Amino acid sequence: MDDPELADITIRSIAVGGDGVGPDADGRIVFVAGALTGERVTGRIHSSQKRHAHADLVEVLHASPDRVVPDCRFARAGCGGCGWAHVELTAQRRAKVAMVVEAVERLGGVTIRVDSGPDLPRRGFRTTVRMPVVSGRAGFHEHRSDAVVPVDECLVAHPLIDDLLAGPRAFPGVDELVIRVGARTGDRMVVADPGAGELDLPSDVLVVGADELAKDRRAWIHERVAGVDFRISAxxxxxxxxxxxxxxVDAVRDAVGGERPDGPLVDLYAGVGLFSATVGAGGPVVAVESSRSAVADARSNLANRSATDAKVVGVPVERWRPSPAVAVVADPPRAGLGRGGVAKVGATGATRLALVSCDAGSLGRDVGLLAADGWVPEWSRLVDMFPDTPHVEVVTSFTR
Ligand SMILES: C[S@@+](CC[C@H](N)C(=O)[O-])C[C@H]1O[C@@H](n2cnc3c(N)ncnc32)[C@H](O)[C@@H]1O
Incomplete structure (x- = not known):
């Protein structure tokens, strides 16, 4: 190839994070966003290390049978909101399962059974969206770019959100929006950054400025999950x-033994109390969470669960003094539990652990650390929360 930045790449597999990965003509390993297993592509290298490089997809020379034309007009126009809109749905799920199996084997040194979980709907599901706003129009970034594709509908957004984009609606004076709705309660909230100004929105919408939140204004919606109403602050x-x-919730319940654990449940990285108020209902729970607003929500949400003897500890897990438990649920952010989190889990004396992971790489590393600490991984279940993206959400069951 004449252009030194262009490379001819044969994609062998899908890496953690969703990029296609394979060798170029010189044997260097190249990661290409949007490329699929079995494809031959031309990529433009945008960053390069000694043994591997990252490239943007320029041309598909030999296409996978799993490649489809996105049914979203904004994805066809370059919207980067859904990184796998061009991948057939069953192939997406196959690729996600393979990504998890491979990451747990390579990074955790363990072979584990991964189930593909329930088939959640692919359209109209998302109840939270964060959108950049340019010249008053809300949209989504193009892949790896500051450029924004304005949208007046989003196929993955819940209709209560879509209704606020239609028109298209103008959001003057706003740089970024977060729209949150309660699909089961009908609540709607728009958080506008830097401020809400004079936004023209339907009267049911709770409109809040990021400037007001910074001055401690409290604003929340409610959502219902597994029969429980949750207060969720901005x-x-x-x-x-x-x-x-x-x-x-179903997967975590299965992972801790299928029933309410017979003794204290510890819920690490508890958020507003999703697992404490459901899996933990009817028995003692200790919920550990560092965000001030989530701690306040969890206290309110768990106060209503009269049969649950619940304590919400508002500290980072790193600073929490472990208390005895029969089972632990841990749902850490993308970085995973790490050594510190694994030590805290072990110090509870629990014999069951449900680990909720939102990144295949950190899941692999955590499985390795937990196995070294005596935990036996039993199974993993993929919950495909975000079809049309490479994002994975996985619940793994451990015993000790
Ligand atoms: C992936 S969310 C899970 C929340 C909850 N389990 C749920 O499903 O709704 C991770 C949570 O961990 C909290 N968090 C992040 N770092 C933390 C830390 N070091 N210690 C405690 N909580 C933390 C975040 O505020 C967030 O609420």
Missing amino acids: RSFFQARPDGAEAL
């Missing part, structure tokens, strides 16, 4: 779809 984490949250 800055608190919550799963991005209630049916997916329910599937996670």
